[in-house]
Amino acid sequence: MSSLPASTHKHSPPPVNLHALRASCSACSMHQLCLPMGLDQGDMQRLDQIIGRRRRIKRDQSLYRMGDAFDMLYAIRLGHFKTYQVNSNGSQQITGFQMAGELLGMDAIGTGRHQCEAVALEDSEVCEIPFSRLEELFQDMPVLLRQFHRIMSKEISREQGVMLTLNSMSAQQKLAAFLVNLSTRYATRGYSASRFQLRMTREEIGNYLGLAVESVSRLLTNFKKSGVIEVNHRDVELCDLPTLRAVALGNDPCA
Amino acid sequence: MSSLPASTHKHSPPPVNLHALRASCSACSMHQLCLPMGLDQGDMQRLDQIIGRRRRIKRDQSLYRMGDAFDMLYAIRLGHFKTYQVNSNGSQQITGFQMAGELLGMDAIGTGRHQCEAVALEDSEVCEIPFSRLEELFQDMPVLLRQFHRIMSKEISREQGVMLTLNSMSAQQKLAAFLVNLSTRYATRGYSASRFQLRMTREEIGNYLGLAVESVSRLLTNFKKSGVIEVNHRDVELCDLPTLRAVALGNDPCA
DNA sequence: CGGACGATTGAGGCCTCTCAAAGAAAGTGG
DNA sequence: CCACTTTCTTTGAGAGGCCTCAATCGTCCG
Numbered sequence: 173m174s175s176l177p178a179s180t181h182k183h184s185p186p187p188v189n190l191h192a193l194r195a196s197c198s199a200c201s202m203h204q205l206c207l208p209m210g211l212d213q214g215d216m217q218r219l220d221q222i223i224g225r226r227r228r229i230k231r232d233q234s235l236y237r238m239g240d241a242f243d244m245l246y247a248i249r250l251g252h253f254k255t256y257q258v259n260s261n262g263s264q265q266i267t268g269f270q271m272a273g274e275l276l277g278m279d280a281i282g283t284g285r286h287q288c289e290a291v292a293l294e295d296s297e298v299c300e301i302p303f304s305r306l307e308e309l310f311q312d313m314p315v316l317l318r319q320f321h322r323i324m325s326k327e328i329s330r331e332q333g334v335m336l337t338l339n340s341m342s343a344q345q346k347l348a349a350f351l352v353n354l355s356t357r358y359a360t361r362g363y364s365a366s367r368f369q370l371r372m373t374r375e376e377i378g379n380y381l382g383l384a385v386e387s388v389s390r391l392l393t394n395f396k397k398s399g400v401i402e403v404n405h406r407d408v409e410l411c412d413l414p415t416l417r418a419v420a421l422g423n424d425p426c427a
Numbered sequence: 428m429s430s431l432p433a434s435t436h437k438h439s440p441p442p443v444n445l446h447a448l449r450a451s452c453s454a455c456s457m458h459q460l461c462l463p464m465g466l467d468q469g470d471m472q473r474l475d476q477i478i479g480r481r482r483r484i485k486r487d488q489s490l491y492r493m494g495d496a497f498d499m500l501y502a503i504r505l506g507h508f509k510t511y512q513v514n515s516n517g518s519q520q521i522t523g524f525q526m527a528g529e530l531l532g533m534d535a536i537g538t539g540r541h542q543c544e545a546v547a548l549e550d551s552e553v554c555e556i557p558f559s560r561l562e563e564l565f566q567d568m569p570v571l572l573r574q575f576h577r578i579m580s581k582e583i584s585r586e587q588g589v590m591l592t593l594n595s596m597s598a599q600q601k602l603a604a605f606l607v608n609l610s611t612r613y614a615t616r617g618y619s620a621s622r623f624q625l626r627m628t629r630e631e632i633g634n635y636l637g638l639a640v641e642s643v644s645r646l647l648t649n650f651k652k653s654g655v656i657e658v659n660h661r662d663v664e665l666c667d668l669p670t671l672r673a674v675a676l677g678n679d680p681c682a
Numbered sequence: 683c684g685g686a687c688g689a690t691t692g693a694g695g696c697c698t699c700t701c702a703a704a705g706a707a708a709g710t711g712g
Numbered sequence: 713c714c715a716c717t718t719t720c721t722t723t724g725a726g727a728g729g730c731c732t733c734a735a736t737c738g739t740c741c742g
Binding site for chain 2: 325380
Binding site: 642 | 739
C-alpha cells in the first residue's frame, strides 16, 4: 500500500474484452454475501469502477500490519485470512478467521490506522476498495450504505458472540462451537456443511479460542473417538452435526 | 419503542424557551465525544431535530431487550449501562459497560433486531435517535456519516481488545486492565482518572472478565494490600496508576 | 428490625496449562 | 528422488490458577 502512489484510480478503464478478467462484482460468486448485496446492475457497475484491482496474497503474507495507515477495505474474493492483535508481550492474539465474501479492515476506520494484522492462511485474492471513494458512493447509493452498515453491525455482533464463547464455555464447548461456526459459514457459501478443510493450524485454533494447542489436539481426538467427527490432519468431517451443536450448547450427550 | 406510534417526528418543534430543556446536542456536555462530534452549528441543529426526546431509564430497567425490533440508536446522556447476551443456559454474559457519550444499539443494525439487552446500572438518560431518519441525514451530511463510521469501527476495535484481554491475560491482569480502562474513560470525560465509583457489582465485573465473584473480591483485596488501590465498597481510588498499568501489561512489580 | 442482596474469606478440587518427548507431515536442498 | 530440517501434531505426566462450595459479615431498604 505505502509502496504505491495513490494514483490507482487514475487508471483508464480497461477495454471491454478484459472486463471479465477484471473480475467485476456482478461476475463474482460472492456478490450476494459481500458489499454489493442488494445493488442493482447500474449501482454494481459504479461500485466496480472504484475497486482498483484484485490483489493476490500468498500464504503467510500480510495484507496489512498493525499501525499501517488505512486507505482501503478489502473484500476477500478467494481464500482465507486470520486477523490478530499483538500483545504487550509480543505474542499474537487471533481475533478472527475470515473467508471469501467477508470484509477486512473495518477496525481501522476509527483511528485511520490498522489495529490488527491480517495474514493469508493460504494463497488468496482480495478486492481493494479505496475507502474515500467508497464514501463518495455512499452519498448517492443509500442501498450500498445500508449494506455497509449491516456488515459492520454484524461484525460487532460476531465479536460479542466470541466474547460469550470465551467467557462462558468449557474447552469442549468452545471447540464444538468453533466447528459448527465454520460449518455454517461454508454452508452459506454453497460448500458442504459437514466436510471441509481446516485452513488454520491447531495452534491458531487454540490461540483464537483461548486454549493450549495440546488441548485442541486432545479434544479433537476425543470427538473422533466419540464418533462425532472424523478428522485427518486438516480434513474434517462433522459426522453428527446435531450432537456437535448440542455439545456447543453445553449439553454433553457423552456424559 | 413498540408502544409508541412512529409519529414522533411529526411533533411540531418546541417553543424556543423550552429549547434548553430539550437538551440539544450543542448544549450537551458530551457532544465532543458523541455522534455530533465535528458538526458545525447548522448540522448539529439538523441532528437535534431528528432526536425525538430524551428518555429516563431507571436503575435496573431495560432500554431494550434481546429480540426487540430495532428502530433507534441511543446516545447515553447521563448514567451507565451494561449490555449482555443471554446464554443457551439462560445465564447472562456481559459484553460491555457503557457511559455517557457512548452509543447503544449498533449491533442491531445488521439483523433489525437487538442482539443483546441493555440495562441501566443507575438512573440514566438517553437520547433516542431514530435510525431511519439518521440514514436520511447521512445523505446530506458526510461529516456525520464519517463520525458514525468512526464510532462503529471503534466499537469493533474495543471488542477485539476485550477478546485479547479475555484470552491472554491472568485474572490479575484482567482486573488491572479493567480498572485502567475505566480510569481512562472517566478522564476523557473530565472526571478524575484516579477516583471514581464502580457502577457495577463485583459479580458483574467478574461476569464481564470471565472471573468468579470471589476472584474479583480477592484480587481487589490484594491490590489494596499492595497499596496500588484504595477500595471501599463501590468507591475506588487508583493510588498508583503506573504500577496498575504495568500489572495490566503483565509486569508484576510485586512478584 | 429483619430480610435480601452484595462482599469477603477460607478450604478443597478440577479443568486446563505447562513441560517434555516423540511421531508425522511438509518443505528444502543436494 | 532421497536425506534432512522444520513445522505441526499427538500423547503423557504433573502442576497450578481459578472455580466451586460454604459460611460469615456488612449494607441497604422496606
